[in-house]
Amino acid sequence: MLHLKRQLPYRPTERMNVVSYPIRDIVMEAKREEAKGKKMIYLNIGDPPQYGFQSFKVIADRVKSALDENWQGYAPSEGDDQFRMTVAKIEKCRPEDVFAVAGLTEGIDFFFHSFIGFGEKVLLPNPVYPLYLSKAKQFEGDSVFYRHDANGQIDIEYLAKKVEGAKAMVIINPNNPLGSVYSEKNLSEVVKICAEYDVPIFYDGSYDRLILEGRYIDFRKIARGKVPFIYGSSLSKDFSYPGARIGWVAFHGDKWSELKNAFFLLCNQRLSVNWEYQKAAAAAIVDPSYLTYITDMKDKLLQRRNTFVKMAEKLPLSFPVPKGAFYAFIKIETRKWKKDIEFVRAALKEGVVFVPGSGFGRQEDGVYFRTTFLPEPKIIEEAFAKIKRIL
Numbered sequence: 001m002l003h004l005k006r007q008l009p010y011r012p013t014e015r016m017n018v019v020s021y022p023i024r025d026i027v028m029e030a031k032r033e034e035a036k037g038k039k040m041i042y043l044n045i046g047d048p049p050q051y052g053f054q055s056f057k058v059i060a061d062r063v064k065s066a067l068d069e070n071w072q073g074y075a076p077s078e079g080d081d082q083f084r085m086t087v088a089k090i091e092k093c094r095p096e097d098v099f100a101v102a103g104l105t106e107g108i109d110f111f112f113h114s115f116i117g118f119g120e121k122v123l124l125p126n127p128v129y130p131l132y133l134s135k136a137k138q139f140e141g142d143s144v145f146y147r148h149d150a151n152g153q154i155d156i157e158y159l160a161k162k163v164e165g166a167k168a169m170v171i172i173n174p175n176n177p178l179g180s181v182y183s184e185k186n187l188s189e190v191v192k193i194c195a196e197y198d199v200p201i202f203y204d205g206s207y208d209r210l211i212l213e214g215r216y217i218d219f220r221k222i223a224r225g226k227v228p229f230i231y232g233s234s235l236s237k238d239f240s241y242p243g244a245r246i247g248w249v250a251f252h253g254d255k256w257s258e259l260k261n262a263f264f265l266l267c268n269q270r271l272s273v274n275w276e277y278q279k280a281a282a283a284a285i286v287d288p289s290y291l292t293y294i295t296d297m298k299d300k301l302l303q304r305r306n307t308f309v310k311m312a313e314k315l316p317l318s319f320p321v322p323k324g325a326f327y328a329f330i331k332i333e334t335r336k337w338k339k340d341i342e343f344v345r346a347a348l349k350e351g352v353v354f355v356p357g358s359g360f361g362r363q364e365d366g367v368y369f370r371t372t373f374l375p376e377p378k379i380i381e382e383a384f385a386k387i388k389r390i391l
């Protein structure tokens with residue numbers, strides 16, 4: 001028998017070329033600098049526990065008791081009954097409209113997998129959380145971008161020109177990376193346009209409760225009965241527990257029956273989401289002590305945001321002041337830097353890790369980078385003092 005000798009090293013497939021996650025990809029370079037003895041300040045990732053934020057304690061407590069109760073098997077693929085019922089109450093939909101996912105990351109993956117076909121147009125914000133870019137490429141959709149005005153609101157006139165023929169529109173609110181929080185008026189206008197052109201909405205509410213200025217607006221109330229939408233959220237940010245890997249998507253409106261079947265198939269394929277964490281999520285999202293928890297978290301965040309703004313405003317940088325979540329998307333206002341990655345690498349040499357703006361799909365009109373303002377004020381001050389040297 002003829003044995004062909006394969007060429008080594010083994011090479012990944014062509015389809016790997018579309019896979020990227022710039023928020024973490026930059027860490028490899030940072031680690032190389034760290035290995036040389038450089039102290040690094042990581043401002044690349046929105047991971048609250050890394051910066052001293054305590055996860056909502058009810059989750060860990062309930063995980064422990066759920067393990068004692070032996071919730072260690074495969075959970076139902078679509079999610080634990082109690083979890084789905086609890087989420088359904090918040091969503092004001094039926095439990096069968098809710099799916100448990102391993103972080104909203106998985107919900108986004110399933111959404112693109114099941115709904116966005118080859119060449120189909122999906123409307124994304126620009127700048128956008130990078131996973132959406134990667135998923136649109138992986139499933140060969142056609143990403144079309146809408147933009148924001150100087151106040152970080154969705155530019156309605158521009159959207160109206162882009163919306164026709166879209167299979168879906170993605171809204172991230174509060175927004176990562178901009179930190180903007182859309183007003184009720186802005187969201188109502190978006191819903192009106194989507195209803196007119198029959199474009200359903202995928203609403204990413206990962207940072208729902210993290211509104212630092214202004215009040216929480218329930219998108220479901222604005223959109224219900226006007227346009228079909230899918231609402232997604234998770235425990236990662238609002239409950240400071242990204243490691244739980246628990247989130248949900250809820251289908252709203254009566255046009256989703258086939259898509260829900262598709263979601264079932266995708267859920268079956270990956271068997272289940274950790275059962276003990278679903279039990280914990282069901283307890284956490286309706287626990288009355290959450291109000292105090294989230295108020296404390298927002299107070300801390302506001303203080304950190306204010307320090308960040310004070311530091312950054314002294315430098316040749318411009319950005320919409322973040323009103324929600326914990327990021328800022330910053331434009332460099334000097335001519336020194338022509339490429340974001342060159343600036344980000346220079347910042348690495350100074351010991352600060354940012355994400356290049358192009359990772360969020362933004363590069364045409366300047367040099368941008370994204371930072372988080374999660375660390376305590378003295379670390380933010382230290383980081384911005386360091387980059388002052390290279391601007």
Ligand SMILES: Cc1ncc(COP(=O)(O)O)c(C=O)c1O
Pocket residue numbers: 046102103104105106129172176204206233234235236242246247
């Ligand atoms: C806008 C947005 N959506 C979704 C996610 C995914 O979060 P998770 O999978 O932890 O729920 C993130 C994480 O940073 C995010 O910023």
